[in-house]
Amino acid sequence: xxxxxxxxRQNACVPSSSPTPLFHASHLHxxxxxxxxxxxxxxxxxxxxxxxVIGPNGAGKTTTxxxxxxxxxxxxxxxxxxxxxxxxxxxxxxxxxxxxxQFDTLDPDFSCAENLVVYGRxxxxxxxxxxxxxxQLLEFAALSHKADARPGELSxxxxxxLSLARALVNDPRLLLLDEPxxxxxxxxxxxxxxxxxxxxxxxKSILLTTHFMDEAERLCSRxxxxxxxxxxxxxxPRDLIAExxxxxxxxxxxxxxxxxxxxxxxxxxxxxxxxxxxxxxxYTQDARRLLDALTRHSGLRTFHRPANLEDLFLKLTGRQxxxxx
Amino acid sequence: MNTTTATxxxxxxxxxxxxxxxxxxxxxxxxxxxxNLLVWRKLAxxxxxxxIAEPLIWLVAFGYGMGALVGQVSVDxxxxxxxxxxxxxxxxxxxxxxxxxxxxxxxxxRMHVQKTWDGIxxxxxxxxxxxxxxxxxxxxxxxxxxxxxxxxxxxxxxSHSPKLVVAWMVLIGAGITFSSIALIFxxxxxxxxxxxxxxxxxxxxxxxxxxxxxxxxxxxxxxxAVAAWLPLTNAVALVRPLFMDQWPADWWLHxxxxxxxxxxxxxxxxxxxxKRFRG
Numbered sequence: 001x002x003x004x005x006x007x008x009r010q011n012a013c014v015p016s017s018s019p020t021p022l023f024h025a026s027h028l029h030x031x032x033x034x035x036x037x038x039x040x041x042x043x044x045x046x047x048x049x050x051x052x053v054i055g056p057n058g059a060g061k062t063t064t065x066x067x068x069x070x071x072x073x074x075x076x077x078x079x080x081x082x083x084x085x086x087x088x089x090x091x092x093x094x095x096x097x098x099x100x101x102q103f104d105t106l107d108p109d110f111s112c113a114e115n116l117v118v119y120g121r122x123x124x125x126x127x128x129x130x131x132x133x134x135x136q137l138l139e140f141a142a143l144s145h146k147a148d149a150r151p152g153e154l155s156x157x158x159x160x161x162l163s164l165a166r167a168l169v170n171d172p173r174l175l176l177l178d179e180p181x182x183x184x185x186x187x188x189x190x191x192x193x194x195x196x197x198x199x200x201x202x203x204k205s206i207l208l209t210t211h212f213m214d215e216a217e218r219l220c221s222r223x224x225x226x227x228x229x230x231x232x233x234x235x236x237p238r239d240l241i242a243e244x245x246x247x248x249x250x251x252x253x254x255x256x257x258x259x260x261x262x263x264x265x266x267x268x269x270x271x272x273x274x275x276x277x278x279x280x281x282x283y284t285q286d287a288r289r290l291l292d293a294l295t296r297h298s299g300l301r302t303f304h305r306p307a308n309l310e311d312l313f314l315k316l317t318g319r320q321x322x323x324x325x
Numbered sequence: 326m327n328t329t330t331a332t333x334x335x336x337x338x339x340x341x342x343x344x345x346x347x348x349x350x351x352x353x354x355x356x357x358x359x360x361n362l363l364v365w366r367k368l369a370x371x372x373x374x375x376x377i378a379e380p381l382i383w384l385v386a387f388g389y390g391m392g393a394l395v396g397q398v399s400v401d402x403x404x405x406x407x408x409x410x411x412x413x414x415x416x417x418x419x420x421x422x423x424x425x426x427x428x429x430x431x432x433x434x435r436m437h438v439q440k441t442w443d444g445i446x447x448x449x450x451x452x453x454x455x456x457x458x459x460x461x462x463x464x465x466x467x468x469x470x471x472x473x474x475x476x477x478x479x480x481x482x483x484s485h486s487p488k489l490v491v492a493w494m495v496l497i498g499a500g501i502t503f504s505s506i507a508l509i510f511x512x513x514x515x516x517x518x519x520x521x522x523x524x525x526x527x528x529x530x531x532x533x534x535x536x537x538x539x540x541x542x543x544x545x546x547x548x549x550a551v552a553a554w555l556p557l558t559n560a561v562a563l564v565r566p567l568f569m570d571q572w573p574a575d576w577w578l579h580x581x582x583x584x585x586x587x588x589x590x591x592x593x594x595x596x597x598x599x600k601r602f603r604g
Contacts, residue, residue, distance in 0.1 A: 071446060071602070073341045091353075091449040105444030109364040118363065121356035122448035170448075 022047050022082060022174055022205050023068070029076035030063055030229070037063050038074070039229040045174065050196075050206040052220030052237075054213070054313060056322045060229040061209040062102065065178050068207070069099065081174070095123060098167030098175040102182065104159050106151040112138060112162055113147040116169055123170045130169060140198075141165035142191060157188025164195065174205045181215060193218060213309035223309075227317045237309055244315060245307040246271045248287035252280045255299040266293060276319050283307065344599040348592070349453045357445060357458035358465075361435075365466070376470040380419040381477060384412055387538070398540060405569055412483045413492075413568035414537035417560040419474055420496045421503045424467035425528060428507035429520045432459045436511065442602075452602055456595050459511075460504050467500030468493075486570035495567070495580075499560040502583050505590035506556070512597035531557045536565075556586045 023045040030038040038060040045051050053061050066072040068079060070090030079086035081093045107115050113134050120130030138144045141161035143154075151159055160180060167175060180196075181189045189212075196219055200206065210216050216223055217237045225233040225240075233240055250270075252260060260266055261273050261280045269290045270282040284290050287304050294302055365372065392407035400410065435441040442455050475493060478484065510523045532538075534548065535557035541549050552558050559579040566573040573579065 069447060073603070091451060094447065095449040097447075099447035101440075101443065101447065103440060105440040105447075107360070107364070107441060107444075108439060109367060114363070118356075118360050119444070119448065121359065122353070122445055122450045124353075124356075124449075167447075 021045055022049075023079075023207070024081070025064075025068065025077065025079045027077035028064065028067060028074050028079070030060070030067065030072065031075050037229045038067070041077075041226070041229070041231055043224055043231070043234070045205050045207055047173075047205055048200070048203050049222060050200055050208060050220045052216040052223045053207065053209045053226060054211070054216055054223060054309075055226030056317050058228075058322050059226040059317075061226060062178060063229075064226075065176055065207075065209065068176060069094065069097070095170065096172055096174070098170065098172035100160070100163045100167050100175070100177045100180050102178040104151070104163050106159060106162060106166070108151055111148045111150055112143055112154075115151070115162065116166055119166045120169045125169070133169070137165040137168060140168070140195065142195075155188070157184045157191065160184060160188070160192060161195065164192070168199075172204070174207070175199065177206060177208045179209055179211065181210070181212060189215070213313055217309045225313065225316055232316050233312075241307055241309060241312050244312050246283040246285050247307055248284050249305055249307050249311060250282040250284065250287055250290055250294070251303040251305075252282065252294065252300055253278055254301045256297065257300055260294075260297065260300075266290065269293060274319075281311075283311070341603070344596040344603065345592075348457070348595055349451055350457055351451075351454055353450045354454040354458040354461065357450060357455050358462050360441075360445075361458070361462045362465075373469070373473060376423055376466075377419075377473045377477065380415055380422075380470075380474055384408070384415055384478075387411060400540065400565060400569065401574070403569065403571075409483055409568060410540075410565070411538065412478050413565040414535070414561050416471060416474055416478070416492075416496065417499060417535075417557060417564050418532055418537050420467045420471050420499045420560070421528065421531075421557055423470040424463045424500045424504040425507040425523070427466045428459065428463035428504040429511055429514075429523065430517065432463065432508065432511050433514055433517065433520075435459075437514070446602075452599060453595060456508065456591075456598050460501065460508055460591060460594070463504030463507065464497065464500035467504065468497050471496045471500070484568045484570070486568060488567040488570055488572075492564045492567035495560065495563045498580070498583055498587070499556075499564075502556050502560075502587040502590065505587050505594055508594035509590055509597060512594055512601050531555050534558070536561050554582065556583060559583050 021044040025044075026042045028038050028041040029036070041060070041064060043051065053064065055061055063072060067074050068081075068086070070087040070093070073087060082096050084093050086093060107118060110118055116134050116137055117127055117130045120133075121127070134147070135144065138147055141158075141164060143158060143162060143165065146154060146158065151162065154162065164180065177196075181192050184192065193215065196206065196208075200219075206219070208216075208219060220237060223233070223235065223237055223240060224231055233244070235243070257278065257280050258275060261275050266282065267273055269286065270284045272283040274281040274283070282290055291302065291304060294300060388408040388411045392411070395407040397404040398407050398410045442452070445455055446452060472493065475489065479489075507523070510520065514520060534544070534552040535555050536552075537557070541552055541558070544552060559582040562579045563573045563576060
């Protein structure tokens with residue numbers, strides 16, 4: 001593995017001139033018919049980094065992943081990975097990538113162990129080579145006891161972990177994960193996060209798309225916020241929150257809550273007031289004064305919490321439901 | 326996607342390569358073929374019984390029942406028993422059916438329903454190699470079925486010609502031709518229902534226009550002119566004389582027709598599949 005990694009590093013140095021990130025996309029454009037789905041998108045993934053891509057449905061996340069895999073040809077811009085050029089070297093790049101797609105593509109007719117062996121063959125690995133790695137991969141996916149079970153007999157979380165194990169069959173340096181925890185219960189999600197943390201500690205890099213802001217905050221060293229195919233923010237999760245939001249949020253609901261949004265006294269204590277449905281959100285530097293003022297109004301329920309990534313996401317992309325999603 | 330397409334330079338806005346470019350084929354089709362083989366191995370025996378039962382029911386019911394009425398049929402001036410006439414035609418039909426079912430329903434399941442192809446393409450295997458593997462796989466299933474039926478026909482004593490070995494090789498070619506044609510419709514399908522059109526509008530008429538059940542001489546000359554260019558007609562024209570222990574007349578012409586169908590259909594199927602996945 002060390003030798004392989006050294007080989008990769010050498011590879012990376014040969015064709016490119018600038019200091020090479022593991023993955024580099026610049027000025028990507030993609031149109032479908034008259035609609036622009038990815039608009040001048042550039043980003044990089046450094047070795048060992050977890051880059052999160054968040055955005056509402058239809059923001060261009062999946063199209064971006066497909067372009068990264070050479071499955072969709074961009075209308076403009078270029079992508080290089082591991083010192084190779086997409087789409088020209090698509091197969092050589094994919095030989096060194098691990099991919100978990102939004103929907104499982106496991107073989108329903110094969111057991112977990114067979115799924116890994118069959119998938120390894122697509123990378124040119126012999127049965128014996130993958131067989132030797134199967135126990136380790138299944139153990140990593142917490143599926144050792146399910147080696148002979150078929151995907152149909154597994155829970156959703158187990159299937160996602162099998163997909164992750166399958167993506168590791170070629171010991172990739174970079175993983176592309178498209179919504180890896182969508183549809184999982186909290187236990188399964190936490191187990192997935194734990195495994196992804198282990199991979200990051202091993203020095204692997206990850207590109208992750210997600211709808212879960214706690215997932216993005218927990219795993220990602222850097223975030224890319226997409227909307228309508230454009231990058232609207234980029235940075236470390238904490239920095240982004242500090243840059244765009246006040247530190248505290250007070251949510252108010254109950255009888256007469258909506259009228260408070262218009263109260264000059266309360267508005268003076270908040271930097272920003274938002275109304276969504278029956279709830280009023282006060283974004284403020286000083287929650288104490290605001291909470292004191294709110295105690296004078298009866299029949300209200302309040303919830304005080306620090307501003308989080310979800311607030312940032314909603315501020316940047318709006319609260320409207322996306323029809324195209 | 327492949328090394329055969331020469332991209333002169335990776336400029337800022339590379340045009341999408343044409344879906345009609347030459348096939349980019351490598352040895353990477355083999356693990357895909359092997360995958361299908363390993364799945365099928367688990368269900369081979371029941372599927373074999375299903376695959377050969379239907380053609381044999383046709384053969385026995387029609388061949389012996391109808392054969393008693395018809396007696397002998399004249400093929401190019403030679404009188405042959407109807408059961409031989411029917412057996413040599415229906416084995417071509419079996420090759421066609423087996424290849425078509427696999428390249429339509431089963432390939433569509435893998436491509437569209439199970440998303441097996443998408444999973445494979447996230448590994449270093451290109452779409453061209455997947456389509457080639459599916460084509461060869463459907464042809465393999467077809468020849469597997471045909472071989473089993475041939476042995477049953479040998480057992481029934483329908484023909485004992487050593488030229489059956491040549492017929493077997495012709496049927497391999499027919500399997501390739503029909504699986505390539507079926508993959509065109511696979512590439513166009515939105516759902517399984519679509520294949521009903523292929524069966525009712527293409528395969529069923531062809532069965533009756535290709536001399537499987539009755540000699541083409543029975544048809545009006547205009548229909549015969551069309552029928553002469555159908556792939557099944559050409560397969561039957563090669564296989565039937567071999568069953569009769571004769572060398573087919575104009576064998577190169579019939580073989581060429583099948584080959585042109587195979588190459589053209591595979592190319593069209595590949596282009597349409599590329600278009601489907603380009604999204």
